[in-house]
Amino acid sequence: MTFIHTAALVVFTLSSVQLVTAGARVLAPINLPSNFQYPNGITRASNGTLYVGSVTSGRILRINPKGKIETFFPGSDEVFAATSLRLDEQRGILWGTSPDFLGVRDPNGKTSRRPHRIFAIDTRTGKVLRVILMPDGGFGNDIALDANGGVYLTDSVRPRIYYLAPGADRLRVWAEDARFTSQEIGLSGIARRSDGVTIVGLFSTGQLFKVIQESQGEVKVEAIPLERKLENPDGMQFAPDGSLLVTEGAVASGNGRLLRIDALSTGAGPKLVETIASGMESPVNLTVADGEVWVTEARIRHRILPGQEKKVPNNFFIRRFKLPTNTATGSTV
Template identity: 40%
Template sequence: MRTAEKSSALSHATSRLRYMKILTICTLLVAFNVTANGMNILTLTADEQQITLSKKVPYPNGISHDKHGALYVGSVVNGNIVKISSSGEQTIFHSDSDEIFSGTSLRYDPLTDILWVASPNFFGISNAQKSTALKNNRISAIQLSSRQLIKQWLIPDGGFGNDIALDTAGGVYVTDSTKDRVYHLKSVTSEFTHFLNSKLFTAGRIGPAGIAVLPNSDLIIGLYSEGTLVRATIDKEGDKPAFSQLNLQRRLENPDGLYPLPNGRLLVLEVAPISGNGRLSIIDLLARPPYPVTTIVNDLASPLNLTLRNNELFITESRIRHLLLPDDKSPEPDMFFIKRVNLQALL
C-alpha cells in the first residue's frame, strides 16, 4: 500500500478501529506461586523469548494453533496468515485475497480440520478510482490440510463479527459487537442462526466481544464497553439460553479475549485503552460470588487474543492506542511480536 493510500485508509478506518482490534505480539515467561488462598506473581524472568513476525503480517490479531503445535497468526490489515512451526520457522499459510482480507480471530478445530477466520474490513479496499470502499464482514472456513477455502458467510445485517469460539461439535459461535448478538454455525453446511440477543448486551456501544465455551457448554461473553461478563446457560431441551451477569469483585477494563481452563478458571484479557495498562487476569468461576479477579500479568499493550498450547499461553498485543486516542503521541509500531506466558502452575 502506497503512503498516500495508507494515510487515507487509516483516516477512513479510525472510527471502525475504535470497535476492535489490531495487534502485536511478544514473548516472555512468568513464574507463579500458587497457595491455598490463590495466586501471586513471583517474577517475570529475565529469559525473554520474542518471536518477531514477518513483515507480511503487520498488526497481527487472531491467533490459534494446530494439533502439531504450529501457531497461526492473522493480520487486521491484510489476509495473510503466517504459520509458525514448533521450531520457529515462519511461512505464509494463506495469502491476502479478495475473499480473506483480514484475520482478526482465528480458531482451529481438530475435529473437522477447519481453521475458522473472522475478516472484518477496517481499512477498506481501494478501487481503480482511488476511492475506498468497505467490504462486507465475513467468517471463512479453511481446511487446514489442503489450505482450501471451503465456505464463507457474510455477517448478517452489516454487523461486526468480532470473536469466534468452537462449540465442541464441529460448529462455532460468533460475537457481533455492533448488532449486539451472538450467532451460531452448526457446521460448514449450515447458515447463521441468531443464537443470543439479550437486554444485558449494550446496544449503541461496543457490546459482545470475547467469547468462550466452558467445559459444561455454558457460554461466557465479554461486554467490552460495560466491562462485565455474561453467562448463557443452555438447557438439555435446547430452549432459549438463560442469561445472567457474573458478579465480579471488580469491573473489567474492556474485556476481549477469553479462554476457559479445565479447572473452572477463566482467562481474560483486559484491553484497557484508556489507562494503557493491559492485563492478563484469571477468574475462578468455582468460587463464591463475587468472583475474584486476579491479575497475572500487567503492562500489556492492548492485549486482544490468545491461544493455549500445552502449558504455554500465547497472547497478541495490539499497541493500538495511538489510533484510538487523539492525544496519544506513541509512534506507529514497525515490528510485531508474540508474548508467551508459562501457565504450568495454574493448570
C-alpha cells in the first residue's frame, strides 16, 4: 500500500465475507490484539508460525500454531512499518518493507515522510540485522525471495524491480520497464516461482506482467492479458497448482476480493479471473501453505475517504480460507 489519490470513491460495505468459488471454505478468522491496527505484511514458517506486520507501525506479531499471539518486534525509529514480510527460514531472516505510508505530522499540520526502506530481522533474537534505504526516493512495496536468499523488491514510485544479492548492502535494478509507470501507484505485489518466473502487478492500473531472466542476462517483460481489469491488485503468491492468488484491494468499490488467475497457462486469449471470496475491506497481502490462505484485511480504506479519516475500525483480523481441492493440491478437474 502507498499514497492513494482517487477522484471518485464509492462507499461500499459488506457485512461479511462471501465465498464465490465452489469448494472453497471460509475458516475462522484470527482476531488480532485491540492495540494492533492495520495488518499488512504476513508470512508463515514451515511449523505454522505466522508473522504479521502493520501498515502504520513497525510492530510485528508472532502467532504460534496454537494461536498464541505475542509481539515479536515492537518497531523502532528505523523500522516504522511492515507492509510486506517474507521469511528466509533457512537463514533465519525475516525481510520486510518499511515505507512511511502516512508520514509524520508536525504541530502546524504539515506532513513529512521519512525515507522508505527495507529491513532484515534475525528470527531467533529479534535483532535488526540490516536497514537499506530505497534508491532515488523510491517506495518499496512488496518482496519475493529466491532459494539463495536473494531479495526481489517492487517500487511503487519508479518503474523498477530491485534485486538485493545475498550479503550485498545495495539494491540494484533487476528490471525497469516503461510499462511499469503509473500516474498514481505503480508496482505493488510480486510473486516468484521456484524456476525464477516472476509476476508483478500494477496497483492503480490493474495490470499484471510476467518477468523472466533470460540466459544472456537480459530481463524480458510481458503483459499478461486478463479477461477484466483488476481493481487494485496487491499481495500475490503462487498456489500449489501453479495458479496465482491475488488480493484485490478495491479502493473505489470497497469490495475487496481474493482472486485466482491461471496467469502462466499456455492457452491463447485473456486469462480467466476467478473470485474465490469477496466482501473484504482493503485486503492487502497473503501467504499460502497446505491448501490454506491467510489474508491480511487492513481495513485502512477509511484513511483515504474524504471525511472518513477518523473512523478507525474497532477490530482487525486475518482472514482464512481453504482452497478448492484442485487448487490446493495441483490436481486437475
